[in-house]
Amino acid sequence: MIGYVTLGTNDISRAAKFYDTLLGALGAKRFMEGERFIAWAVAPDKPGIGISKPFDGKPATIGNGCMTALAVQDPKEVDRIHALALSLGGKDEGAAGPRGDAFYAGYFRDLDGNKLNVFCMR
Numbered sequence: 001m002i003g004y005v006t007l008g009t010n011d012i013s014r015a016a017k018f019y020d021t022l023l024g025a026l027g028a029k030r031f032m033e034g035e036r037f038i039a040w041a042v043a044p045d046k047p048g049i050g051i052s053k054p055f056d057g058k059p060a061t062i063g064n065g066c067m068t069a070l071a072v073q074d075p076k077e078v079d080r081i082h083a084l085a086l087s088l089g090g091k092d093e094g095a096a097g098p099r100g101d102a103f104y105a106g107y108f109r110d111l112d113g114n115k116l117n118v119f120c121m122r
Contacts, residue, residue, distance in 0.1 A: 004048040008060025062113040082106030
């Protein structure tokens with residue numbers, strides 16, 4: 001099981017504003033932070049998402065083929081969170097909609113280019 005996912009950033013304050021709003025819309029709050037990282041979760045014992053400047057001091061880059069998925073309850077919530085990500089400056093990577101019979105998702109990139117999706121099973 002996933003405990004948390006960390007996404008690289010080169011601008012902590014810019015990324016923090018994006019994720020405070022985006023993850024706040026899912027009920028998550030900051031639960032850990034330091035000079036080089038911030039982590040959010042809906043509860044400390046639930047999976048979380050963090051942003052971090054790379055430990056090696058090199059610039060953060062996006063991982064081709066890597067994606068973080070945010071689970072929600074229904075298609076309306078997928079639509080809402082996907083639209084919110086775009087309104088915050090995220091880039092569309094696939095409009096919210098059905099993907100097969102039981103999967104509904106919308107794909108986007110954050111301000112640093114990290115790929116995420118928001119999905120539900122119907």
